[in-house]
Amino acid sequence: xxxxxxxxxxxxxxTLAERLNMRGIEADWATKVEDxxxxxxxxxxxxxxxxxxxPKMSGLQLKKKLEDLRPKMKFIFMTxxxxxxxxxxxxxxxxxxxxxxxxxxxxxxxxxMQEVMQSEGKRS
Amino acid sequence: MxxxxxxxxxxxxxxxxxxxxxxxxxxNALAIINESAGLIEDFTLMAQKGLPLDxxxxxxxxxxxxxxxxxxxxxxxxxxxxxHSVDDPLKEIDLQDTLYFISLLAHRLADRQGVxxxxxxxxxxxxxxxxxxxxxxxxxxCIRFLxxxxxxxxRIRMAAEEGPEEVxxxxxxxxxxxxxxxxxxxxxxxxxxxxxxxxRLITEKENERLIVALPKQLQP
Numbered sequence: 001x002x003x004x005x006x007x008x009x010x011x012x013x014x015t016l017a018e019r020l021n022m023r024g025i026e027a028d029w030a031t032k033v034e035d036x037x038x039x040x041x042x043x044x045x046x047x048x049x050x051x052x053x054x055p056k057m058s059g060l061q062l063k064k065k066l067e068d069l070r071p072k073m074k075f076i077f078m079t080x081x082x083x084x085x086x087x088x089x090x091x092x093x094x095x096x097x098x099x100x101x102x103x104x105x106x107x108x109x110x111x112x113m114q115e116v117m118q119s120e121g122k123r124s
Numbered sequence: 125m126x127x128x129x130x131x132x133x134x135x136x137x138x139x140x141x142x143x144x145x146x147x148x149x150x151x152n153a154l155a156i157i158n159e160s161a162g163l164i165e166d167f168t169l170m171a172q173k174g175l176p177l178d179x180x181x182x183x184x185x186x187x188x189x190x191x192x193x194x195x196x197x198x199x200x201x202x203x204x205x206x207x208h209s210v211d212d213p214l215k216e217i218d219l220q221d222t223l224y225f226i227s228l229l230a231h232r233l234a235d236r237q238g239v240x241x242x243x244x245x246x247x248x249x250x251x252x253x254x255x256x257x258x259x260x261x262x263x264x265x266c267i268r269f270l271x272x273x274x275x276x277x278x279r280i281r282m283a284a285e286e287g288p289e290e291v292x293x294x295x296x297x298x299x300x301x302x303x304x305x306x307x308x309x310x311x312x313x314x315x316x317x318x319x320x321x322x323x324r325l326i327t328e329k330e331n332e333r334l335i336v337a338l339p340k341q342l343q344p
Contacts, residue, residue, distance in 0.1 A: 008235070009152050011188055015159040022166055053148065056238045080151030102151045103158035 244283035273301035
C-alpha cells in the first residue's frame with residue numbers, strides 16, 4: 001500500500017510517515033498543497049490522508065485536484081476541528097468512517113486505510 | 125437585529141471563532157505529542173525484538189515532545205489572556221502589545237490564506253484607555269477584511285502611532301483593498317464596534333492604507 005500524508009504540521013506527518021513505514025506501508029508526506037499535487041503527479045498512491053484545513057486551499061479542494069490526476073485514489077480526512085459543519089462536509093466527501101479527528105491512534109488509521117481500500121472510498 | 129443585539133452577537137461570534145482556532149491548534153500539538161510518544165513505543169518494541177536503540181533518535185523525539193508541550197503552554201496562556209479580556213469593559217492597555225497579541229490570535233486565519241501578520245515594534249509603549257475585547261474584535265474584522273487583498277509579499281503589517289488626541293493603527297501591505305470592494309466594509313458589525321470604541325475607520329487612498337483611529341481615553 002502506498003500512501004501520501006498531507007498536513008501543514010511537518011512534525012506530525014513526518015512522524016506518522018515513519019511509523020507507517022515501520023508497519024510496511026510506504027508513506028510519503030507533504031506540508032504544502034503544491035508539493036502534494038506534484039507528488040501525486042509523479043507517483044501512484046493508493047490513498048491520500050488529508051488535513052481538512054490546509055494553507056491556501058482546503059483539504060476538500062485538494063481532494064478534487066488530486067482526483068483529477070488520479071481518479072482511482074482513495075481519501076481519508078483528518079482534522080483538529082470537531083465542528084458539525086466540518087464533519088458534515090468531510091463525511092459527505094469521504095464517508096463518515098473515513099473522517100478522523102486528531103489525535104488518531106496509528107492502529108485505527110491503519111485499520112481505516114485497509115477499510116478504505118476495500119470500499120469505493122465514498123460514504124460507507 | 126437592533127444594535128445591541130448586533131454588538132452582543134458580534135462579540136460572541138468573535139469569541140467562538142477564536143476559541144475554535146485555539147482548540148484546533150491544541151489538537152495539532154496533541155497529535156504531534158501522540159505520534160512522538162507512539163514512535164518511542166515503536167522503538168521500544170523493536171528493541172525488545174533485539175534491534176539496537178539509537179539514543180540520538182530518542183533524544184530527537186523527546187525534544188519534539190518538549191517543544192510541543194511548550195507550544196501548547198503558549199496557546200493556553202494566550203487563551204487565558206483572551207478569555208480575561210472581557211473582564212473589564214474599560215481598561216488601560218498597551219496598544220503595541222495588543223497589536224502583537226491580535227497577530228498571534230489571527231495567525232492561523234492568515235496562514236490559511238498564505239499571509240503573515242506583523243505587528244511593528246513601537247518606540248516606547250502607547251497606553252490607551254479602551255474596551256480591550258471590543259478593540260481586539262474590531263482589529264480582527266479589519267484583518268479578516270484585508271487578508272484577501274494582501275500584496276505580493278503576502279505580509280500585512282500593523283503599526284501604532286500616537287497623536288495628541290488620538291492613536292492610529294495603520295494596516296499596510298494590502299494595497300489592493302482601496303480598489304477592491306470597500307462598500308461591504310464597514311458593515312453593521314464593524315459600525316457597532318466603532319461606535320462602542322468611539323473609533324473611526326479611515327481609508328488613505330494615496331498611501332493605500334486602512335487606519336483605525338481611536339481616542340486615547342474612551343469615555344465610559
